[in-house]
Amino acid sequence: YAALHLSPRPVVIISPESLGEGASSAWAQGGIAAAMDTADSAQSHAADTVKAGDGTVDPKIADLVTQEARAHILNLTALGTPFDRTENGDYVMSREAAHSFARVVRVKGDQAGSEIMASLIERVRETPSIQVLEATMALDLEVSDGRVIGVAIESANGQRSAPVMLRGSAVLLAGGGSGGLYALTTNPPRIRGQVIGLAARAGAEIVDAEFVQFHPTAMDVGEDPAPLATEALRGEGAILTNDQGERFMQAIHPDAELAPRDIVARAIFAQSQAGRRPMLDTRDVLGEAVKTQFPAVAEACARNGIDPALEPIPVAAAAHYHMGGIATDAEGRASLGNLWVCGEAASTGLHGANRLASNGLLEALVFARICSVGIAAAVPATSAALIKIAFEDGGTPSDPEAIAELRQVMTANVGVVRDAAGLESALRKIAALEAANKSSVSFLNMTATATLITASALAREESRGAHCRSDFPDTLPGDTRRSRLTLNDAIIIRTKICEATR
């Protein structure tokens, strides 16, 4: 989206897989939150965003993003996204948790992410100023005098490759989050905090790292990643029960299944911990219609031998979205010069401690455009020759066993409910894994982000939004600070913990 806005300025896109594959955006089921109904308003959307974020949303950013939402939906429509429409031609709106209005625009039920990506990718492919380097992965940023001047990339097609440095006049990290650092996640397999990690290793400031959102209804069917059962199902009236047939959300929150996502995720987690299998029951409200109205959910059910018209879907809370990330200002600029960030890797201040459903794609769109405006103003409009890369043998790929261990540590100790002992143990294990895998830069990007999440979670001695400390269960009144750390700060915390137990 940013590259299209920058056209005809030459842009190179680095993408580990075929463009759009392996990207969380393409997996988004819910849609995009936007006040499209005349009875709704951007102010109401902003107020819901601030409320869900539990005290740490930047209200100016919430106003900015929600006011721009409508224009981006119209722009995506013009670019070819086939949003669902009513007979009158209005956008069909879904209801999701903690929204005071049905304001999530959707495509073919649960296909919003893949359809939006398909229309953008089609435009990108026909734009001559954009070169897409597929099967390449960003590893490192080159920094000179506090300004980013290059990106080191490696081959992402499985071959060992020595890094190649690409130099350009501006760098935009339009990257994913950190869900895949957890053993139980809804994120595509390659999304493991590498983008945040590479910026942190270059010295960029990271904000709100402890705020990781867990989705309450990942399907508990033994797949990695876990398929999502969209919150829009609960918006339609689907209920949560356990294997004893108990509907447990009504006793926990007046909005029951549509309580804020962090509350539902903790309730699901508590059920799982107690050995009572939590399940999402769509039978009464949707029956057979679930198969046509929610094709991605139906397909995942079919793959796993579940007929959602006849039986409830087993679910678990899984790492889904990182509210924290690379600190950016209202223009999408990071703390390093010449570096812009948008998408989940950024932390703009929109989401606070708990992202409101379907605000993720919206923020990505709004800040992609804002970043493109800033980049266009900062760099000369020149032309550029196509880049040709022949990777040479070299480099050290990440060890799959080390990744698996890191993911287990994060789920066990830095998950839905945390405490000091677990977080300290995680920091020691992350340090040990990092020491044993020093030569793999891609792994260092993962341990950098894991260290930042864990150190920030240890430093925040309260519970707020998605960050729940069993040893500090209260929310500190009036303490609405956002946590800001560089990787060096986080490593100091980690080293102290490691030395204390020697």
Ligand code: SIN
């Ligand atoms: C969902 O469809 O439940 C996920 C939407 C989101 O995470 O914004």
